Amino acid sequence: MTYFPEEVVEHIFDFLGSHRDRNAVSTVCKAWYHVERFSRRNVFVGNCYAIRPERVMARFPGMKSLSVKGKPHFADYNLVPYDWGGFALPWINAAVRRCPGLEDLRLKRMVVTDDDLDLLARSFPNFRSLVLVSCEGFSTDGLAAIATYCRGLRELDLQENEVEDHGRQWLSCFHESCTSLVSLNFACLKGEVNAGVLERLVARCPNLRSLKLNRAVSVESLNEIVARAPYLVDLGTGSFAVDHHTDAYQRLMNSFSKCKSLSSLSGFWEASPHCLDAVYPVCINLTVLNMSYAPAIQADDLIKLISLCFKLQKLWVLDCIGDKGLAVVASTCKELQELRVFPSDIYGAGATSVTEEGLVAISSGCPKLNSLLYFCYQMTNAALITVAKNCPHFTRFRLCILDPWKPDPVTNQPLDEGFGAIVRSCKNLRRLSLSGLLTDQVFLYIGLYAKCLEMLSIAFAGDSDKGMVYILKGCKNLRKLEIRDCPFGDIALLNDVAKYETMRSLWMSSCDVTLGGCKALAAKMPRLNVEIINESEGSDKLEENISDLHKAEKMYVYRTVAGPRNDAPDFIEAKEAKRNSRVPKESGRRRTLVVVQ
Amino acid sequence: MSTTETGNSSTTESAVSGLDYEETQLTLAASGASRSELERKRGFSEGVDLSLETKDFLSGSSDEAPISGAGEPSAAKAQVVGWPPVRSFRRNVLKSCTYVKVAVDGTPYLRKVDLEAHAGYQQLLTALEEMFSCFTARNYPNERLVDPVNGTEYVPTYEDKDGDWMLIGDVPWKVRSSSNFTGNIKGFGSHVEAINKEELEGAISTIHGKHHSTENNLVEW
Numbered sequence A: 001m002t003y004f005p006e007e008v009v010e011h012i013f014d015f016l017g018s019h020r021d022r023n024a025v026s027t028v029c030k031a032w033y034h035v036e037r038f039s040r041r042n043v044f045v046g047n048c049y050a051i052r053p054e055r056v057m058a059r060f061p062g063m064k065s066l067s068v069k070g071k072p073h074f075a076d077y078n079l080v081p082y083d084w085g086g087f088a089l090p091w092i093n094a095a096v097r098r099c100p101g102l103e104d105l106r107l108k109r110m111v112v113t114d115d116d117l118d119l120l121a122r123s124f125p126n127f128r129s130l131v132l133v134s135c136e137g138f139s140t141d142g143l144a145a146i147a148t149y150c151r152g153l154r155e156l157d158l159q160e161n162e163v164e165d166h167g168r169q170w171l172s173c174f175h176e177s178c179t180s181l182v183s184l185n186f187a188c189l190k191g192e193v194n195a196g197v198l199e200r201l202v203a204r205c206p207n208l209r210s211l212k213l214n215r216a217v218s219v220e221s222l223n224e225i226v227a228r229a230p231y232l233v234d235l236g237t238g239s240f241a242v243d244h245h246t247d248a249y250q251r252l253m254n255s256f257s258k259c260k261s262l263s264s265l266s267g268f269w270e271a272s273p274h275c276l277d278a279v280y281p282v283c284i285n286l287t288v289l290n291m292s293y294a295p296a297i298q299a300d301d302l303i304k305l306i307s308l309c310f311k312l313q314k315l316w317v318l319d320c321i322g323d324k325g326l327a328v329v330a331s332t333c334k335e336l337q338e339l340r341v342f343p344s345d346i347y348g349a350g351a352t353s354v355t356e357e358g359l360v361a362i363s364s365g366c367p368k369l370n371s372l373l374y375f376c377y378q379m380t381n382a383a384l385i386t387v388a389k390n391c392p393h394f395t396r397f398r399l400c401i402l403d404p405w406k407p408d409p410v411t412n413q414p415l416d417e418g419f420g421a422i423v424r425s426c427k428n429l430r431r432l433s434l435s436g437l438l439t440d441q442v443f444l445y446i447g448l449y450a451k452c453l454e455m456l457s458i459a460f461a462g463d464s465d466k467g468m469v470y471i472l473k474g475c476k477n478l479r480k481l482e483i484r485d486c487p488f489g490d491i492a493l494l495n496d497v498a499k500y501e502t503m504r505s506l507w508m509s510s511c512d513v514t515l516g517g518c519k520a521l522a523a524k525m526p527r528l529n530v531e532i533i534n535e536s537e538g539s540d541k542l543e544e545n546i547s548d549l550h551k552a553e554k555m556y557v558y559r560t561v562a563g564p565r566n567d568a569p570d571f572i573e574a575k576e577a578k579r580n581s582r583v584p585k586e587s588g589r590r591r592t593l594v595v596v597q
Numbered sequence B: 001m002s003t004t005e006t007g008n009s010s011t012t013e014s015a016v017s018g019l020d021y022e023e024t025q026l027t028l029a030a031s032g033a034s035r036s037e038l039e040r041k042r043g044f045s046e047g048v049d050l051s052l053e054t055k056d057f058l059s060g061s062s063d064e065a066p067i068s069g070a071g072e073p074s075a076a077k078a079q080v081v082g083w084p085p086v087r088s089f090r091r092n093v094l095k096s097c098t099y100v101k102v103a104v105d106g107t108p109y110l111r112k113v114d115l116e117a118h119a120g121y122q123q124l125l126t127a128l129e130e131m132f133s134c135f136t137a138r139n140y141p142n143e144r145l146v147d148p149v150n151g152t153e154y155v156p157t158y159e160d161k162d163g164d165w166m167l168i169g170d171v172p173w174k175v176r177s178s179s180n181f182t183g184n185i186k187g188f189g190s191h192v193e194a195i196n197k198e199e200l201e202g203a204i205s206t207i208h209g210k211h212h213s214t215e216n217n218l219v220e221w
Helices: A006-013 A019-025 A030-039 A053-059 A073-077 A089-098 A114-123 A140-149 A195-203 A219-228 A247-257 A273-283 A299-306 A319-332 A356-365 A381-390 A416-425 A440-449 A465-474 A497-502 A515-524 B005-024 B031-042 B044-057 B074-078 B088-095 B121-131 B197-208
Strands: A042-045 A065-069 A104-108 A129-133 A136-139 A155-159 A162-164 A183-185 A210-213 A234-237 A264-266 A288-290 A314-318 A338-342 A371-376 A396-401 A431-433 A455-459 A480-484 A505-509 A528-533 A554-559 A572-575 B099-104 B111-114 B156-159 B165-167 B185-187
Touching: A006 A030, A019 A030, A019 A042, A053 A089, A065 A089, A073 A480, A073 A505, A089 A104, A089 A114, A114 A136, A114 A140, A136 A140, A140 A155, A140 A162, A195 A219, A210 A219, A219 A247, A247 A273, A273 A299, A299 A319, A314 A319, A319 A338, A319 A356, A356 A371, A356 A381, A381 A416, A416 A431, A416 A440, A440 A465, A465 A480, A497 A515, A497 A528, A497 A554, A515 A528
Parallel strands: A042 A065, A065 A104, A104 A129, A129 A155, A136 A162, A155 A183, A183 A210, A210 A234, A234 A264, A264 A288, A288 A314, A314 A338, A338 A371, A371 A396, A396 A431, A431 A455, A455 A480, A480 A505, B099 B185
Antiparallel strands: A505 A554, A528 A554, A528 A572, B099 B111, B156 B165, B156 B185
């Protein structure tokens, strides 16, 4: 291939869509490395602390689209302190200096401030798309800046962010000449937007295909919007609080019947049972339905709705759907690929819920199912074995039995055999979350069979270090391992330290690893950052007082070529080895940060 | 983290106090029957015993009580940080939903009302009136309604977690958030008086068989 002109090689590389493929070809030879780096447009950084932003921009000067992830996944469940890090600013700054042609930015689990958004909005004339997922630190003022300065904005997608409402009418900041919006999602915002402004914005954007309204948008407003945007493909309905006896309801039904392109529905924040009839006309075309934020909708209404959705591929519901409802899904939705069943009552045992029966029904009715997130109060080995047999195509299997350590209620056995069947049968499994009573045996199975596994989440499981060692030894493609409340200690941690350089990250909290174990790991592996998060109250600030035998409450280990980070907060104790000549020169120069608080 | 030393002791205490409360509280009805029925329905009694056994071999966590059982207060479960693994955004959305079923004797169907949407007696009363507009008459807290035919007084009642019929109105209205639940308020005849949220929660825990020992849900007997 090296005797082809570069343009030809570059053209061939154009056919490589995935980051992994491009990463792979760039390691073949220097010539390919250079062709690839100049032609890469989409850059994905899975851990914002694995590499310095400047290094990324220097390598990929033609970058148009950047995606960066910050906090560890368990931050979603409040296990990571608020000010741990994951700041967007260094990335935006670096792009301002080096990649002014930036068009798309996607950030997940990062801290983004209003100033960051302001800088972003003013610095990139070709900016088209901003996607923020599970981020925090900004308010509607930042959104106002985006609306004001990003003249050609096509996409503003805010997914489950914590956004402060400063009351500013940010939506009004979209200029009258802004007609380019294709996708607008502000479902996570708490505050109101001016209905007239919203309706006019929708009316002047002929390419708008995805619109997700927040809870504050009334049904009357929804009506106006749907009437003006009949070509919508994806709609988040906003409040949907409407009495089905009213004219507003009739008008809504008429509007929906004109939406021939609508294939994805979500929202229904305040929907009450009978008003779902209004969406029946679109059910036949729905491929995506998210009812998981509608707790007032009970099983019978869900069933009536879903029994019309023959083409459904993705369904998110609350567990009030019950096993009965899942049976209806199984018999109706033959195209179903992804199912998520969320708990509706987090703090106690729900009267209506789903059990293993619902899951078995789904597995036998929906042969294309490949992605599952299922919260339930009980599961049996027999059910999991049946599911494994019925659905060998799972790529993502996440089961959460709400009571930790809960065994199979029929046999009182651990669920080792059930999960073992899943990993044995699903040869393409990439992501797995375990729950229930589990011994080291399940980890033996996972190590043996889950050869494609990339992400594993473990909680309240296992008997000994052997469990973790099975995983590290057997799962060749493991990238992310996150463990909480398991009896894994230093022996497991230090069993194969080189393994962690083949992974993006390891999280362990409330396990048995000690400070001494963490130090040993850091000492052996200079290209890992080992962060210990200590939040115990009343402890003294001096690291000398804490013996190496003390357990590390929370530990986060990740590979990096950037060296220790300089923005770690006080409660993080970062460990890294002393510098030596073998360490790549990108890694920095920082001293160890200490502290305990 | 609940597996730290501080976490253990507090959950142990609340677990113990929860069990004591459950055993010693006075009830009028044959509450044993209703409780065991709920146990069957949920199948948790075995789970509780087993979990206590299996917890022993997991070092350092034998005192923990993250599992909710008949006597286990849901406070213990709430203390396991980050469990169940549900994003805060979703938790907050569900937390703010407080729909309660309202049944009025003599009406053909029930309605659901969001308690959080109302700041007190009058607002809730007004909302309920609208819902049952064909059936209810205006009713002020201090007036007693009387059946015009035979002079019998109407009183609003609810069914508490022991299956006892209790008079509504003893506990003052307090708005607080709680997770999604259903409860039953029944008015004798066709009147529904102002309803107290705590009592509703008491009623609710009957339906679910939970014993709420968290601060939010204590009912004064």
